[in-house]
Amino acid sequence: MNLEVQIAKIIEANGAALYDTEVVTEFEETIYRVLITKVGGVNLDLCATISHELSPFLDVHPPMSQAYRLEISSPGIERKLAKPVHFKNAIGEKVKLKLGGGEKLKGELKSADNDGIVIMTKQGDETFKYTELNTSKTYFDWN
Numbered sequence: 356m357n358l359e360v361q362i363a364k365i366i367e368a369n370g371a372a373l374y375d376t377e378v379v380t381e382f383e384e385t386i387y388r389v390l391i392t393k394v395g396g397v398n399l400d401l402c403a404t405i406s407h408e409l410s411p412f413l414d415v416h417p418p419m420s421q422a423y424r425l426e427i428s429s430p431g432i433e434r435k436l437a438k439p440v441h442f443k444n445a446i447g448e449k450v451k452l453k454l455g456g457g458e459k460l461k462g463e464l465k466s467a468d469n470d471g472i473v474i475m476t477k478q479g480d481e482t483f484k485y486t487e488l489n490t491s492k493t494y495f496d497w498n
Contacts, residue, residue, distance in 0.1 A: 358418060365412060366391055369405050374430045375437065378419065385423040387413075390430040392444075397429035436491040442467035445493050450474060453489045461494070 363373040366389075374390040391397055391405065406427045413425060436442050436450065445464050452460045452474070460481070462474035471484040 358416060361412065361416070362389060362409065365408050366405055369401065369408070371397065371401060371405065374434075374441070376418070378423070385419070385421055386426050387418050387423045388426045388428065390428060390434075392430065402427040402429075432493070432495045434493050436493065439467060439469050439485065442472050442491070448493045449496060450491060451494050452483070452491050454483070455487055455489055457489075 359373070359376060362376065366373045371391045371393040374392045376390070377388045379386050379388060389405075389409065391402070393401065406425060409427065410425055417423075434441075436445055442464065446467060448464055450462060450464045452462075454460070460474065460476055462476035462481070465473045465475050465480060467473075471482060471487075473480055473482050475481075
């Protein structure tokens with residue numbers, strides 16, 4: 356059984372989609388964070404509903420051997436892009452990239468496929484393979 360596939364099914368049954376999962380430690384507490392998206396946005400009621408349905412499932416199929424706290428949330432307007440599907444869903448948005456050599460770029464994500472991306476920068480269109488990217492995230496221009 357693929358745990359992520361089962362988690363995605365529970366989330367989809369509530370009209371949302373699984374964006375990603377992550378394990379983080381905050382204030383010496385381990386958190387199993389499930390990030391969800393939904394057309395029109397994610398609200399607290401949706402997070403609570405999914406948490407109530409996911410919690411008993413994870414009691415039977417724990418995602419890790421140690422104690423953890425389950426957290427359901429939106430990835431936010433500025434979110435990490437790690438998987439090809441993340442990039443595909445962010446086409447048209449502004450992105451910040453950090454490349455392998457430490458170089459940083461900003462631009463608009465024009466396209467994405469299973470191998471890499473094309474972003475429009477001030478210098479024109481630039482193409483990158485996912486293996487060339489260290490970190491990538493969307494950003495919102497607050498001006």
